[in-house]
Amino acid sequence: MRVRDWQDILEDVMESNANPGDWRAVGGDRANGIGEDIYFGHPDAGVYQLKTYAKNPFEVQGVGSQVARRIDEDIDPLFPNDGSGIFGVQQGPEDEDDAKEKAKNLETVLETHADVPTSPQALLEDMMDAMDSPAYGPMEFDHHDRPDQMSDLTETFEEAEELLDAEFEDVIEEDVERGFY
Known part of the structure; x- marks a missing residue:
């Protein structure tokens, strides 16, 4: 070890x-x-x-x-x-374009979950996916x-x-x- x-x-x-x-x-x-x-x-x-x-x-x-x-x-x-x-474990964005893409993906997830009934667990999982979280x-x-x-x-x-x-x-x-x- x-x-x-x-x-x-x-x-x-x-x-x-x-x-x-x-x-x-x-x-x-x-x-x-x-x-x-x-x-x-x-x-x-x-x-x-x-x-x-x-x-x-x-x-x-x-x-x-x-x-x-x-x-x-x-x-x-x-x-x-x-x-x-x-x-969740997060990696910082690689560059400005990556940061903008992740922010756009996250915004889409939040808009989608705001329009439909959802659970906190489902919201978090979708957020982690949108941010390409390597572990959660x-x-x-x-x-x-x-x-x-x-x-x-x-x-x-x-x-x-x-x-x-x-x-x-x-x-x-x-x-x-x-x-x-």
Whole structure:
């Protein structure tokens, strides 16, 4: 298992060529210390774990790794089929023309959904498709604690958790201690 910068892990997710709408996620507060834990899972792309914290309002620091190459029958129930929320991973537009095209596609989706009865899930899926999102799906996230599935995922990937936690503590220590001398 290779621990890398959290943004490199998101690049892996974006470049996985997995069906974008089949991703699922679970996230919440870290069990000990500042920051958040999040697991992204896809039946074909595997499971990725991130540990992040907001260094300041403009900068996020963190580490992550791929912790499983695929989701098996033991891991599958730990990811939501319907969550309390929905997440999406976005790539910025390549250029001005790409930005205009995505904006036009998004405008068309919103106009279409405004004219017919629809569900929030259907609207989000169509929006993600219009913006060529490489990954989106249901998410269970708790801003003040940890969802129950987080404990099970942490136990399932215990060795990865210990290694990522140690690396993450080094990142935090380096940033936080610098401000207190």
